[in-house]
Amino acid sequence: MTQFNRRQWLKAAGLTGTLAIVNGYQAVNGSITTSEVPSPPINGLIRLNSNENPYGPSPTVREAIVKGFDMACRYPNAFSGDLVEMIAKKEGVAKENIVLNGGSTEGLNITGLTYARDGGEIIAGAPTFLAMMTYAEKFGAYAHMVPLDNDLVHDLDAMAKRVNSNTKIIYLCNPSNPTGTIVDGNQLRDFCKSMSSKALVFCDEAYFDYIEEPNYPSMMELVRDDLNVIVCKTFSKVYGLAGVRIGYMVARKDIADRLRENVPAYTNMLAIEAAKAAMEDAEFYKYSLAQNKISKDLIYKTLDDLKLKYIRTHTNFVFFESGREITSLVKDMKGKGVQIGRPFPPLTKWCRISTGRVEEVKQFNSALKQVLS
């Protein structure tokens, strides 16, 4: 076992008595410096299992959160106007189209509850991010899970064939979790347009910022065209705010109004201040993407060395075929101090690994080589 607690780790890293480096990211006079010192493991483990961005929050966002405490005695709904306006401007929609939430998981839950409860049907890929389906099923919804195609991309034709008069929502996670794939941009647009006349199309764009294909379309354009489409975005990924809990949905006014009846749309004062500062911090945004690319390339190199099949990703994680049942790989990697993704049936020999910090990825790479040798 090479698991460290925080104190042991600090000692090993020569940092006892100082915690000057925060997540290895510092902005000094507008330019970015990074440290080679890894962030401390949590409960003795490096977390590469939840697609977090461990460089966040950026220093300016931290400052904004601290300032936000001055307003922490206030209910936030009266103070979210500036953020909503910033989001509306960024997405090219009106403020009425924005539904703030406490992260996309909340948005997914609320949408399933609003539109599919009591026998409504949802169509989604398999495997995919399950939040909407898991939650809505508790309230009587039924989920049709449609297998991905051979390239582990959403099978849009097969999904279209499953639509029936009872279909309430088509959930499209694009880029997809856990595979990291995207569907062809033109096919995506055609699919969403034609399906939106039959049911509500929910495009989960949590990882949109990481897409490497130039000019890839966001389905926000269909919301602007007043179609029956919801797009959700989150501050959890590229902005590094997963623990702060803030995100938003964008939809036609009547849909947004209906969702807002169920979403408290409160979030909290600190999250609102954090999100505003994050949207203005272009340096950190660029930095997050650049670091993600470095980590991805390091993972690819290791998987190439090990001759393992993997998917070139449009996200902050890589999905690869380990050749081992994932539950036993998880256990062995844990023994090496690295937490990796859980099983994604039916692909139980595939492993999802988050990009994490560069130093963490190096540790993952060496652990994987040891475990699989």
Ligand SMILES: Cc1ncc(COP(=O)(O)O)c(C=O)c1O
């Ligand atoms: C596709 C997808 N959507 C939504 C979420 C949830 O994000 P949030 O932290 O905003 O709840 C995740 C989290 O990993 C995700 O992978």
